[in-house]
Amino acid sequence: MPLIVTGTVGIDTVHTPHARAEKVLGGSCTYFAAAASFFTQVRVVAVVGGDFHEDYHAVFRRFPNVDVSGLELRKDSRTFAWGGRYLDDMNQRETLFTELGVLGEHPPKPPRKFADSKFVFLANSHPVVQRELLESFPQRTIAVADTMNLWIETARRDLDDLLGKIDGLVVNDEEARMLTGKRNPVAAGRKILETGPIFVVIKKGEHGCVLVHRQGVALLPAFPTERVVDPTGAGDSFAGGMMGHLAAAHSKDADIGMGAIQQALAHGTVTASFTIEAFSLDRLATLTRDEIARRYTEFQTMVRV
Amino acid sequence: MPLIVTGTVGIDTVHTPHARAEKVLGGSCTYFAAAASFFTQVRVVAVVGGDFHEDYHAVFRRFPNVDVSGLELRKDSRTFAWGGRYLDDMNQRETLFTELGVLGEHPPKPPRKFADSKFVFLANSHPVVQRELLESFPQRTIAVADTMNLWIETARRDLDDLLGKIDGLVVNDEEARMLTGKRNPVAAGRKILETGPIFVVIKKGEHGCVLVHRQGVALLPAFPTERVVDPTGAGDSFAGGMMGHLAAAHSKDADIGMGAIQQALAHGTVTASFTIEAFSLDRLATLTRDEIARRYTEFQTMVRV
Numbered sequence: 001m002p003l004i005v006t007g008t009v010g011i012d013t014v015h016t017p018h019a020r021a022e023k024v025l026g027g028s029c030t031y032f033a034a035a036a037s038f039f040t041q042v043r044v045v046a047v048v049g050g051d052f053h054e055d056y057h058a059v060f061r062r063f064p065n066v067d068v069s070g071l072e073l074r075k076d077s078r079t080f081a082w083g084g085r086y087l088d089d090m091n092q093r094e095t096l097f098t099e100l101g102v103l104g105e106h107p108p109k110p111p112r113k114f115a116d117s118k119f120v121f122l123a124n125s126h127p128v129v130q131r132e133l134l135e136s137f138p139q140r141t142i143a144v145a146d147t148m149n150l151w152i153e154t155a156r157r158d159l160d161d162l163l164g165k166i167d168g169l170v171v172n173d174e175e176a177r178m179l180t181g182k183r184n185p186v187a188a189g190r191k192i193l194e195t196g197p198i199f200v201v202i203k204k205g206e207h208g209c210v211l212v213h214r215q216g217v218a219l220l221p222a223f224p225t226e227r228v229v230d231p232t233g234a235g236d237s238f239a240g241g242m243m244g245h246l247a248a249a250h251s252k253d254a255d256i257g258m259g260a261i262q263q264a265l266a267h268g269t270v271t272a273s274f275t276i277e278a279f280s281l282d283r284l285a286t287l288t289r290d291e292i293a294r295r296y297t298e299f300q301t302m303v304r305v
Numbered sequence: 306m307p308l309i310v311t312g313t314v315g316i317d318t319v320h321t322p323h324a325r326a327e328k329v330l331g332g333s334c335t336y337f338a339a340a341a342s343f344f345t346q347v348r349v350v351a352v353v354g355g356d357f358h359e360d361y362h363a364v365f366r367r368f369p370n371v372d373v374s375g376l377e378l379r380k381d382s383r384t385f386a387w388g389g390r391y392l393d394d395m396n397q398r399e400t401l402f403t404e405l406g407v408l409g410e411h412p413p414k415p416p417r418k419f420a421d422s423k424f425v426f427l428a429n430s431h432p433v434v435q436r437e438l439l440e441s442f443p444q445r446t447i448a449v450a451d452t453m454n455l456w457i458e459t460a461r462r463d464l465d466d467l468l469g470k471i472d473g474l475v476v477n478d479e480e481a482r483m484l485t486g487k488r489n490p491v492a493a494g495r496k497i498l499e500t501g502p503i504f505v506v507i508k509k510g511e512h513g514c515v516l517v518h519r520q521g522v523a524l525l526p527a528f529p530t531e532r533v534v535d536p537t538g539a540g541d542s543f544a545g546g547m548m549g550h551l552a553a554a555h556s557k558d559a560d561i562g563m564g565a566i567q568q569a570l571a572h573g574t575v576t577a578s579f580t581i582e583a584f585s586l587d588r589l590a591t592l593t594r595d596e597i598a599r600r601y602t603e604f605q606t607m608v609r610v
């Protein structure tokens with residue numbers, strides 16, 4: 001089923017204790033789409049500026065399943081740019097700079113031909129923008145959203161409104177706590193379900209994730225990557241692998257029962273574990289379905305009880 | 306196969322944000338033995354003082370599979386006593402007091418009749434004491450030990466010597482890091498294997514554990530208990546459930562391959578999840594094998610991918 005993602009395509013500058021990458025392709029939409037493209041066709045709705053040069057487009061072309069015809073170009077504006085530095089253990093980062101550029105303007109308008117999208121992922125953005133984008137896909141069967149602490153603090157009513165309209169939410173443990181006041185992920189997840197969604201995925205970084213679903217609770221460790229080069233995009237690749245697998249596995253019906261989501265989360269986990277082995281999209285650009293399948297089998301063995 | 310545990314039987318005073326328990330039965334040996342007793346017979350080697358009154362013995366009698374004939378009584382000494390306070394989120398605690406009592410004297414001497422013990426667990430204690438106790442069980446086939454930051458810092462050579470004599474080590478993530486200088490649990494585990502053991506279990510509290518084994522790596526989330534009353538003894542119950550299951554499942558051979566340890570860890574996880582539902586041994590004292598089996602099945606469903 002057609003999968004669409006709305007969110008950010010940006011230019012990242014990343015410093016780690018071991019290396020750095022200057023002005024490389026990044027953004028939630030980018031990582032999501034690249035990861036999802038191993039499982040299904042994926043459509044991108046985002047906006048970039050005049051500084052989004054040919055090299056960045058060339059990266060997208062390495063993912064033939066990614067349809068970038070919904071990538072809007074505004075020649076007189078600048079692409080969203082972000083700089084960050086990871087500290088010692090790669091589990092904490094500080095923002096060096098944020099240049100909103102096109103993100104400070106009106107949101108992109110999805111092409112009409114994308115109106116038949118069935119699986120919708122709303123990457124992080126103001127909840128009002130997310131809701132407007134959501135309404136561009138009237139034939140959707142499954143909508144899942146991401147959010148961030150900023151909107152939980154400053155746009156809570158709009159976010160609550162969005163929660164009533166989506167099927168799934170993906171947040172990290174800190175966001176889940178801010179949203180509910182509950183530290184325990186299962187308790188937090190249950191409280192979020194009361195506001196509308198069928199399932200919530202609570203990401204715990206290197207500690208994996210917790211799925212709280214109307215049908216029950218599931219737990220998934222992260223893949224134990226020993227050599228993390230750059231954690232940027234791990235969460236978005238995880239969401240992309242999950243949604244891509246869901247959309248591919250259920251081409252006719254839209255099964256978002258516990259079992260389907262658990263399998264999808266495992267594929268998201270495995271895909272994200274490749275992302276962090278290199279800067280930007282470098283590792284995903286050389287990744288094959290076979291490598292994903294092999295690591296998935298390895299992961300299954302690791303978590304059997 | 307006969308399982309034996311050496312370590313501490315103590316008297317705990319525990320404060321949590323919600324309640325407190327004064328002078329209740331505690332200690333690594335106690336929690337370990339109670340947890341293991343759901344799977345197999347378990348022998349206790351420890352020492353208590355004249356203040357270890359009848360009520361504490363009565364708690365042990367609620368676990369008929371625990372053989373306390375190796376519990377040495379020193380009438381003129383005092384039992385080890387510990388007081389601790391858990392902070393807001395139950396993931397951090399501070400020590401209120403520690404009274405060594407009998408732990409400051411010579412270690413207990415295991416009864417001769419225990420010399421045929423096959424599965425040995427050396428709960429936390431000075432590595433020299435652990436090694437001496439280990440040598441009391443010449444017929445052992447499997448020896449597993451716990452340790453703590455204090456010995457890593459102050460008795461490193463003795464600890465290294467012990468590591469060369471045991472089959473398995475159980476530590477938490479902080480201890481693994483101190484021991485190896487490596488933050489990544491898999492990298493830390495691999496480095497520990499170089500010193501002798503066949504497997505290392507690295508505990509991450511509410512985030513579960515990582516098994517690093519000569520045959521590979523395994524990952525296990527913790528059971529997502531929503532209402533934690535008192536985390537004391539969780540790690541020791543986890544080790545007890547694991548060793549009890551190993552000893553019971555392999556009554557003739559001593560299978561400590563990956564698969565056997567993974568199943569044992571899952572049973573340790575499930576058993577520990579009951580311990581923290583109440584203070585002291587209160588929950589384990591009413592627990593049944595059926596309850597463990599049901600929660601194990603539930604856990605299997607939660608972690609399938």
